Amino acid sequence: xxxxxxxxxxxxxxxxxxxxxxxxxxxxxxxxxxxxxxxxxxxxxxxxxxxxxxxxxxxxxxxxxxxxxxxxxxxxxxxxxxxxxxxxxxxxxxxxxxxxxxxxxxxxxxxxxxxxxxxxxxxxxxxxxxxxxxxxxxxxxxxxxxxxxxxxxxxxxxxxxxxxxxxxxxxxxxxxxxxxxxxxxxxxxxxxxxxxxxxxxxxxxxxxxxxxxxxxxxxxxxxxxxxxxxxxxxxxxxxxxxxxxxxxxxxxxxxxxxxxxxxxxxxxxxxxxxxxxxxxxxxxxxxxxxxxxxxxxxxxxxxxxxxxxxxxxxxxxxxxxxxxxxxxxxxxxxxxxxxxxxxxxx
Amino acid sequence: xxxxxxxxxxxxxxxxxxxxxxxxxxxxxxxxxxxxxxxxxxxxxxxxxxxxxxxxxxxxxxxxxxxxxxxxxxxxxxxxxxxxxxxxxxxxxxxxxxxxxxxxxxxxxxxxxxxxxxxxxxxxxxxxxxxxxxxxxxxxxxxxxxxxxxxxxxxxxxxxxxxxxxxxxxxxxxxxxxxxxxxxxxxxxxxxxxxxxxxxxxxxxxxxxxxxxxxxxxxxxxxxxxxxxxxxxxxxxxxxxxxxxxxxxxxxxxxxxxxxxxxxxxxxxxxxxxxxxxxxxxxxxxxxxxxxxxxxxxxxxxxxxxxxxxxxxxxxxxxxxxxxxxxxxxxxxxxxxxxxxxxxxx
Numbered sequence: 001x002x003x004x005x006x007x008x009x010x011x012x013x014x015x016x017x018x019x020x021x022x023x024x025x026x027x028x029x030x031x032x033x034x035x036x037x038x039x040x041x042x043x044x045x046x047x048x049x050x051x052x053x054x055x056x057x058x059x060x061x062x063x064x065x066x067x068x069x070x071x072x073x074x075x076x077x078x079x080x081x082x083x084x085x086x087x088x089x090x091x092x093x094x095x096x097x098x099x100x101x102x103x104x105x106x107x108x109x110x111x112x113x114x115x116x117x118x119x120x121x122x123x124x125x126x127x128x129x130x131x132x133x134x135x136x137x138x139x140x141x142x143x144x145x146x147x148x149x150x151x152x153x154x155x156x157x158x159x160x161x162x163x164x165x166x167x168x169x170x171x172x173x174x175x176x177x178x179x180x181x182x183x184x185x186x187x188x189x190x191x192x193x194x195x196x197x198x199x200x201x202x203x204x205x206x207x208x209x210x211x212x213x214x215x216x217x218x219x220x221x222x223x224x225x226x227x228x229x230x231x232x233x234x235x236x237x238x239x240x241x242x243x244x245x246x247x248x249x250x251x252x253x254x255x256x257x258x259x260x261x262x263x264x265x266x267x268x269x270x271x272x273x274x275x276x277x278x279x280x281x282x283x284x285x286x287x288x289x290x291x292x293x294x295x296x297x298x299x300x301x302x303x304x305x306x307x308x309x310x311x312x313x314x315x316x317x318x319x320x321x322x323x324x325x326x327x328x329x330x331x332x333x334x335x336x337x338x339x340x341x342x343x344x345x346x
Numbered sequence: 347x348x349x350x351x352x353x354x355x356x357x358x359x360x361x362x363x364x365x366x367x368x369x370x371x372x373x374x375x376x377x378x379x380x381x382x383x384x385x386x387x388x389x390x391x392x393x394x395x396x397x398x399x400x401x402x403x404x405x406x407x408x409x410x411x412x413x414x415x416x417x418x419x420x421x422x423x424x425x426x427x428x429x430x431x432x433x434x435x436x437x438x439x440x441x442x443x444x445x446x447x448x449x450x451x452x453x454x455x456x457x458x459x460x461x462x463x464x465x466x467x468x469x470x471x472x473x474x475x476x477x478x479x480x481x482x483x484x485x486x487x488x489x490x491x492x493x494x495x496x497x498x499x500x501x502x503x504x505x506x507x508x509x510x511x512x513x514x515x516x517x518x519x520x521x522x523x524x525x526x527x528x529x530x531x532x533x534x535x536x537x538x539x540x541x542x543x544x545x546x547x548x549x550x551x552x553x554x555x556x557x558x559x560x561x562x563x564x565x566x567x568x569x570x571x572x573x574x575x576x577x578x579x580x581x582x583x584x585x586x587x588x589x590x591x592x593x594x595x596x597x598x599x600x601x602x603x604x605x606x607x608x609x610x611x612x613x614x615x616x617x618x619x620x621x622x623x624x625x626x627x628x629x630x631x632x633x634x635x636x637x638x639x640x641x642x643x644x645x646x647x648x649x650x651x652x653x654x655x656x657x658x659x660x661x662x663x664x665x666x667x668x669x670x671x672x673x674x675x676x677x678x679x680x681x682x683x684x685x686x687x688x689x690x691x692x
Contacts, residue, residue, distance in 0.1 A: 258679055262621035269619035275608035333604055 001066040002077055004321050006311055007084060007106025007123065012303035014126020018294040019242050021174040021214070021307060023129045024085065025136050025231065026121040028159045028168035029143075030150040036160040037113040045097030045113050052112045055146040056101050062139065065104030071096055076325060079316025085123065088114055108139065115160045116168075118143070127242070129171050129235045133227060156223065166223030171234040175241065178213040178291040179248030182260070189241055197221045198237055211280055212287025212310070217241070249295055264292035272343050276329075277336040282313040301346040309342055347412040348423055350667050352657055353430060353452030353469065358649035360472020364640040365588050367520040367560070367653060369475045370431065371482050371577065372467040374505045374514035375489075376496040382506040383459040391443035391459050398458045401492040402447050408485065411450030417442055422671060425662025431469065434460055454485065461506045462514075464489070473588070475517055475581045479573060502569065512569030517580040521587065524559040524637040525594030528606070535587055543567045544583055557626055558633025558656070563587070595641055610638035618689050622675075623682040628659040647692040655688055 009022045030036060031051070035044060053067065070078070070092055081087040086109045087100050101110040111119040120143070122136040150158040156166040164170075180186040190200045201216045217238055219230050252260050267288035271277075277285075290306050292298035312321050313335055319325055322334055355368045376382060377397070381390060399413065416424075416438055427433040432455045433446050447456040457465040466489070468482040496504040502512040510516075526532040536546045547562045563584055565576050598606050613634035617623075623631075636652050638644035658667050659681055665671055668680055 258621050258675075262682070265619040265621060266616055269615035270612055273611040273615035275604050275611060336608070 001102060001104065002080060002320055004312070006308045009106060009123040009125050010304075010307040010311060011125050012307055014124055014128045016242055017126040017303060019176055019245055020127040020238065021176065021310075022123055022125055023127055023132050023171075023173050024121060024123045025129060025132050025169060025171045026119055027136060027140055028116040028157065028164040028170075029118040029120065029140070029147075030158055030160070031117050032148045032150045034117065034150075037115065037117060038160055042097060048117055049097050049099045049112050052110075052118065052147065053099065053101075055143060056110065058146060059139075059142060062103060062108060064101045066100065066102040068100050070098040070100075073100075076316055076319055079314075080320045083314040083317050084311060086121075087111055088119075090114060108135070116164070118147075127173060127235065127238055129173070129231045129238075133171070133231045137227065163220075164222050167225070167227045167230060169222055169227050169230055170218055171231045172216050172218035173234065173238050175215050175217060175238065175245075176213055176287065176290055177215055177241070177245050178287060179245045179252055180241075181213045182252055182256075182263075183248040185244065185248055189244055193217060193237055193241070196233065196237055198234065212283040212285075213291075214283070214287060249291070253295055253297075260291070260295070261297060263288055264295075264297045268292065268298060268343075271339050273340075274336045276332040277313070277339060278332055279313055279315055279318075279335070282335055282339060283310065286310050286313070301343055305342055305346050309339060312338060347448060347450065348426060348666050350658070352654045353432075355452060355469040355471050356650075356653040356657060357471050358653060360470055360474045362588055363472040363649060365522055365591055366473040366584065367522065367656075368469055368471055369473055369478050369517075369519050370467060370469045371475065371478050371515060371517045372465055373482060373486055374462040374503070374510040374516075375464040375466065375486070375493075376504055376506070377463050378494045378496045380463065380496075383461065383463060384506055388443060394463055395443050395445045395458050398456075398464065398493065399445065399447075401489060402456065404492060405485075405488060408449060408454060410447045412446065412448040414446050416444040416446075419446075422662050422665055425660075426666045429660040429663050430657060432467075433457055434465075436460060454481070462510070464493075473519060473581065473584055475519070475577045475584075479517070479577045483573065509566075510568050513571070513573050513576060515568055515573050515576055516564055517577045518562050518564035519580065519584050521561050521563060521584065521591075522559055522633065522636055523561055523587070523591050524633060525591045525598060526587075527559045528598055528602075528609075529594040531590065531594055535590055539563060539583055539587070542579065542583055544580060558629040558631075559637075560629070560633060595637070599641055599643075606637070606641070607643060609634055610641075610643050614638065614644060614689075617685050620682045620685075622678040623659070623685060624678055625659055625661055625664075625681070628681060628685060629656065632656050632659070647689055651688055651692050655685060658684060 031048065034048060037045060073092065075092065078087065078092045082089050084106060086102050086106060088111065091098060091100065091111065091114060097113055099112040103109065107123055109121050120136060120140055122132045124132045152158055157168040159165050159168050177186060180189055193200050197220050199218050199220045202211060217234065219234050267285040271285050271289065286306055286309055289298065293301065293303065293306065311317050315331060318331055318335055326334065377394065380394060383391060419438065421438065424433065424438045428435050430452060432448050432452060434457065437444060437457065437460060443459055445458040449455065453469055455467050466482060466486055468478045470478045498504055503514040505511050505514050523532060526535055539546050543566050545564050545566050548557060563580065565580050613631040617631050617635065632652055632655055635644065639647065639649065639652065657663050661677060664677055664681055672680065
């Protein structure tokens with residue numbers, strides 16, 4: 001953890017990895033008979049952390065690379081984990097008795113005492129929600145057996161926020177949709193996703209603008225369907241969107257080739273030449289480069305390098321990479337340096 | 347004329363050619379006893395054209411490459427001459443009995459029946475207003491001897507518009523001021539120029555925005571001073587501005603080197619990679635490249651190539667270069683092609 005490596009979920013080895021970067025399923029769980037974190041006293045919160053820690057350590061197959069209390073995390077390291085989608089932005093806020101449990105390859109992670117007692121997550125490369133759910137269910141069943149979850153026959157799993165009650169499941173994919181954005185079909189597609197109960201957001205969660213044409217598609221409803229049905233619904237709609245995206249890429253290359261080439265070759269040139277690169281600009285240009293590589297307009301870099309740069313260019317990951325806290329201006333210079341070096345080396 | 351060559355005034359051979367692209371002096375003259383063009387009948391206008399043509403042909407030392415009536419000019423060719431500052435944008439408008447007389451190297455030109463009967467102009471490379479004025483005066487004296495100018499002992503040369511009366515002289519320089527723009531000192535400098543009676547405008551005349559950090563400095567007052575005094579005034583202020591500009595370039599390279607490098611290397615990369623380039627963007631990026639070359643941040647291209655591209659990237663010159671009328675989108679593609687080829691060949 002806190003290394004220059006990227007998580008296994010960012011290796012472009014999964015299905016449809018040219019369009020879908022990653023699949024994620026998380027479950028919200030709470031321990032029977034205990035107050036939700038927002039209502040528990042500090043002493044109760046501390047006892048929940050210890051209780052969970054003990055239970056987690058009983059699974060030797062899930063050897064964590066990191067088991068960390070939020071008080072032990074520097075803001076930089078918390079940022080690093082947030083940027084890698086391993087903890088939430090709220091992890092350092094509110095009550096002080098939280099902990100995170102993360103496997104070294106970043107495929108499985110647990111947050112304790114965030115909004116719920118437990119948030120369990122499995123992350124994988126490409127569009128691979130079915131296997132992700134299976135792995136998560138195995139883990140969830142074992143952990144639930146140890147801890148005893150709060151469960152109602154009528155409602156399902158009980159959660160702090162009613163939007164999670166039932167399965168407590170959120171399935172999401174991180175998807176690259178430059179074809180739909182450039183052809184201006186994206187709004188239609190997003191409205192369609194909304195109509196089948198899915199939410200579509202920019203890469204870095206709610207309220208942030210869409211950068212690099214990267215979107216996150218996830219289910220909004222957690223109640224009234226089985227875990228498998230929810231995951232299948234997200235997977236099916238994602239598969240449809242991938243189909244539209246590929247069609248639009250073909251259309252763009254046929255009808256607007258000079259415009260697409262112009263965009264792609266400029267992005268490549270700027271990334272190889274800039275001396276200062278903000279995080280937002282890097283994300284945007286790397287998104288354009290990804291379009292160039294996946295459509296064959298650019299012979300390189302490979303998808304792995306693109307995924308790697310996408311994470312390493314985020315502010316906290318960049319500083320961990322260079323093992324140094326830096327003001328914004330210096331980060332921009334080092335980011336440009338890193339991108340240039342990587343693109344020249346492949 | 348109408349060739350791929352650039353005028354002699356765009357060769358970077360004149361004094362201070364790294365900062366000042368060109369010097370120009372023009373004289374407004376009218377023939378004694380004839381109505382100004384705005385008031386003359388078509389028959390009178392036609393007789394003025396013929397009268398001037400005859401007089402001009404008497405000077406075999408000024409062998410024109412082009413003597414053309416406005417009716418004979420296509421809009422494309424008129425655009426070409428306008429972009430090269432050899433005729434005014436108004437040349438094709440209003441009355442139909444105009445003509446232009448232009449030497450092949452573009453150093454000397456005459457417009458007949460624009461606002462005044464005669465507009466005489468000499469253009470040269472760099473900051474070279476003194477010699478330019480001398481050459482123009484020699485030509486003006488000879489032509490005035492042939493035609494007989496309208497002149498008042500009290501007012502000087504009479505002109506259609508009172509802003510030109512007196513000497514009828516407008517001296518101007520085309521100057522590149524990226525140092526003053528980037529350091530945000532430009533407004534102070536422009537206010538100072540205004541206070542000593544000079545006007546400062548963007549490259550392509552009044553009312554157009556400043557592109558590529560190229561400015562035109564010229565006198566506003568034509569009355570109450572001798573031709574030599576006016577020209578010396580413009581030259582002196584220009585010399586002062588060059589001094590500030592060089593100081594600001596040194597300052598920027600010392601204090602903001604990463605920002606300047608970033609700007610310069612990006613501009614170079616984009617010009618070498620873009621597949622579509624608008625005229626405005628090309629002008630802007632070539633301006634940044636010029637800063638890079640003159641400060642030593644970039645080893646190439648040479649100033650001649652930069653000056654050449656600056657003219658060839660203008661819409662009409664581009665079409666004459668490719669010997670083909672083209673819609674805007676196609677021009678952008680051919681412009682990018684031309685720029686790429688030129689920058690790769692030097």
